[in-house]
Amino acid sequence: xxxxxxxxxxxxxxxxxxxxxxxxxxxxxxxxxxxxxxxxxxxxxxxxxxxxxxxxxxxxxxxxxxxxxxxxxxxxxxxxxxxxxxxxxxxxxxxxxxxxxxxxxxxxxxxxxxxxxxxxxxxxxxxxxxxxxxxxxxxxxxxxxxxxxxxxxxxxxxxxxxxxxxxxxxxxxxxxxxxxxxxxxxxxxxxxxxxxxxxxxxxxxxxxxxxxxxxxxxxxxxxxxxxxxxxxxxxxxxxxxxxxxxxxxxxxxxxxxxxxxxxxxxxxxxxxxxxxxxxxxxxxxxxxxxxxxxxxxxxxxxxxxxxxxxxxxxxxxxxxxxxxxxxxxxxxxxxxxxxxxxxx
Numbered sequence: 001x002x003x004x005x006x007x008x009x010x011x012x013x014x015x016x017x018x019x020x021x022x023x024x025x026x027x028x029x030x031x032x033x034x035x036x037x038x039x040x041x042x043x044x045x046x047x048x049x050x051x052x053x054x055x056x057x058x059x060x061x062x063x064x065x066x067x068x069x070x071x072x073x074x075x076x077x078x079x080x081x082x083x084x085x086x087x088x089x090x091x092x093x094x095x096x097x098x099x100x101x102x103x104x105x106x107x108x109x110x111x112x113x114x115x116x117x118x119x120x121x122x123x124x125x126x127x128x129x130x131x132x133x134x135x136x137x138x139x140x141x142x143x144x145x146x147x148x149x150x151x152x153x154x155x156x157x158x159x160x161x162x163x164x165x166x167x168x169x170x171x172x173x174x175x176x177x178x179x180x181x182x183x184x185x186x187x188x189x190x191x192x193x194x195x196x197x198x199x200x201x202x203x204x205x206x207x208x209x210x211x212x213x214x215x216x217x218x219x220x221x222x223x224x225x226x227x228x229x230x231x232x233x234x235x236x237x238x239x240x241x242x243x244x245x246x247x248x249x250x251x252x253x254x255x256x257x258x259x260x261x262x263x264x265x266x267x268x269x270x271x272x273x274x275x276x277x278x279x280x281x282x283x284x285x286x287x288x289x290x291x292x293x294x295x296x297x298x299x300x301x302x303x304x305x306x307x308x309x310x311x312x313x314x315x316x317x318x319x320x321x322x323x324x325x326x327x328x329x330x331x332x333x334x335x336x337x338x339x340x341x342x343x344x
Contacts (some may be wrong), residue, residue, distance in 0.1 A: 001032045001033070001070050001071065001111055001342060001343070002032075002033045002068060002071075002238070003033065003034050003035070003069060003070065003071045003072075003073060003266050003342070004034075004035045004037070004065055004066055004069040004071070004072045004073065004092055004099075005020065005023070005024055005027075005034060005035070005036045005037070005073050005075070006036075006037045006039060006062075006072070006073065006074045006075065006086070006263040007020045007038075007051050007074065007075030007076065007104075008020060008025075008038065008039060008075070008271045008272050009036060009037060009038040009040070009042045009044045009046060010038050010040035010045075010049075010051075010091045010188070010272050011042060011045070011218075011248050011249035011272070012041060012191055012219065012221035013190075013248060013249065013250075013251050014190045014191055014239065014254075014266055014269065015161060015163065015190075015230060015258075015264065015266075015284060015295055016034060016077065016161070016269075017091055017108075017272070018077075018163045018251075018255060018258065018261065019106070019161045019162060020075055020252070021046070021251070022162060022163050022164040022167045023075075023338070024036060025164065025285065026164060026335060029115050030140065031315050034048070035060055035065045035069070036048060036049045036050060037049075037050050037052065037058070037065060038050065038051050038052065038053065038068065039058065039076075039083070039086055039151075039271055040271045040272060040273075041271065041272065041328070043131040045249065046251075048258040049187060050117045050207055051067070051214045055082060055085070055086070056099045058086055058089070059089055062089055062090060062093055062286060063093065064095050066090070066093045066094065066099065067097050068097070068147075069097065069099045070099060070100065070191035070342070071099060071100045071102055072090050072091075072093070072094040072099045072100070073102040073103075073104065073342075074086070074087050074090040074091075074101075074102070074103050074104070075103075075104040075106065076082055076103070076105060076106065076264065076270075076271070077086070077105070077106045077107075077108050077269075077270040077271070078103070078105045078106075078170065078270075079148070080270050080271065080273075083128065083270060083271060084129070085125060087090050087103065087125075087129050088125045088128055088129050090102075091128070091129045091132045091133055092128075092132075093115075094132075095132060095170075100134045100135075100341075100342065101132060101133040101134050101135075101136060101137075101320045102133065102135050102137070102208060102341055102342065103129065103133050103136045103137065103148070103160075104137040104139070104161075105136065105137065105138050105139065105143055106135075106161055107138065107139045107140035107142070107143040107161075107298060108268055108269075108270075108282055108298070108300065116137065116286060121219070123150070127150055127152065130147075130151060130152050130155075131148045131152035131153065131184035133155060134155060134341075135157055135275045135341045136155055136156050136157065137158075137159050137341070138156065138159075139155045139156070139158075139160050139161040139295065139299065140158075140296070140298065141158060142330060144158055145175045146278045150320065157210070157337075159288075159293040159334060159338075160295055160296040160334075161294070162229070162292050162293060162295070162334055163251070163255065163258055163293045164291060164292055164293075164294070165255070165258070165288075165291045165292065165293055166252065166255045166259060170338070175253070176241075176244050176246070176253070177244070177246075177253070177257065177260065178283075179215060179241075179244055180215040180217070180244070180257075180260050183213060183215035183242070183260075184213040184214070185213060185214045185215070185262045185263075185319050185320075186192055186214075186215045186216075186260045186261050186262050186263075187205075187215070187261070187262065187263050187265065187315070187319055188216075188219075188257050188258065188261040188263070188265070189216070189217065189218045189219065189264040189265050189266070189268075190219040190221075190254070190264060190265075191219070191222075191248070191266045191267035191269055191274060191312055192218055192219060192220045192221060192222075192228070192267065192269045192289060193221055193222060193267055193277045193298070194220075194222065194228045194231065196275065196276070196277040196278060197268060197278055197279050197280060197308070197311075198266070198267050198277065198281050199228075199264075199280055199302050200308045201265065201281060201308060201311050201312050201315065202216075202232070202265075203232075203235055204216070204308050204309055204311075204312040204320045205312050205315065206236040206237065206239050207235070207237075207314070208230070208316075208344065210237070210238035210239055210242075212242065214242060214325070215242050215243075215260075216239065216242060216243050216244070217244045217245075217246060217257040218232065218243065218244070218245050218246070218263070219246045219247070219248045219254060219257075220245070220247075220248060221243075221248045221274065222268070225245075225248070229245050229279045239254070244257070249312050258293060259287055259293065260278045260284075262319060263283065263315065263318050264283070264284040264285075264286065265281055265282070265283055265284075265315060266281065266282050266284070267280075267281065267282070267332070268280050268281070268282050268300065272298065276302075278303075279302055279303035279304075280298050280300060280301065280302050280303065281300075281301050281311065282299070282301075283299040283300075283301065283314070283318060284297075284298040284300060285297060285298075285321070291335055292334070294334075301314065301344055
């Protein structure tokens with residue numbers, strides 16, 4: 001099958017881009033002919049990924065690569081005007097070239113601001129894409145319910161985002177991740193900026209009594225991460241031995257951290273660009289099934305006044321909950337459903 005994937009395939013890596021790479025790698029393993037366009041303003045370093053330079057360049061490359069494809073699959077978080085415009089063009093050209101148009105909405109803010117689209121352009125763009133797409137995949141029920149106000153036909157599907165977990169190295173002492181081997185719980189902070197609300201939450205957690213059974217992984221989304229790492233190390237006290245820093249463009253290392261994660265706390269983002277870092281964070285609690293990590297639920301917290309301490313307590317509470325698991329027999333269902341969507 002000839003497939004064009006469009007989405008964020010660039011660092012700083014997080015759940016969205018890791019999902020996109022997992023889907024791409026699985027499709028290629030099954031001998032599908034896959035072309036990829038990276039819509040992030042950051043260039044992708046991965047082999048075989050086409051980067052774009054502005055919206056006109058995107059349209060030109062879309063025309064070039066969409067021709068002759070069986071499926072055009074656009075993956076987005078869906079809350080920037082230019083992102084929705086790119087989405088609409090992907091659906092338009094899928095119609096022109098007689099391809100199946102598939103959309104995945106990675107949940108984060110669509111469920112909150114999806115109803116505030118401008119009636120002059122924004123709503124029309126969404127209505128056009130929803131009415132012309134063959135299938136629209138929503139990764140969370142809340143997002144699906146909000147998007148239902150734009151529903152034009154029976155083409156909505158609920159399917160959690162997922163990451164294919166890597167095989168952890170046999171000799172874990174060769175990787176920094178080995179420090180997490182005997183930890184009961186692992187907390188991962190990604191897309192960390194300074195200053196930001198996320199940084200304040202991390203700082204508050206590190207000021208709390210030391211728990212040797214908790215490992216913390218930090219991925220800093222900055223051009224000069226060493227300076228911020230130094231600030232965190234000075235604040236962490238006894239937590240230092242349980243703290244691991246990972247570069248935000250290290251796909252392999254971050255995948256290993258996600259493989260062990262019980263809770264992921266991150267800055268909101270869309271197409272690799274941070275959004276509202278001064279007053280919001282996203283919490284994601286993964287569920288494991290075989291070698292697949294799913295993200296069926298997430299929470300977005302907004303700062304109102306002095307709520308850093310409360311947010312840190314919420315993080316602690318979620319971390320104490322049992323880790324979610326699904327039966328091994330369910331681990332391959334998501335890929336079978338995607339193949340049905342592509343070919344049905």
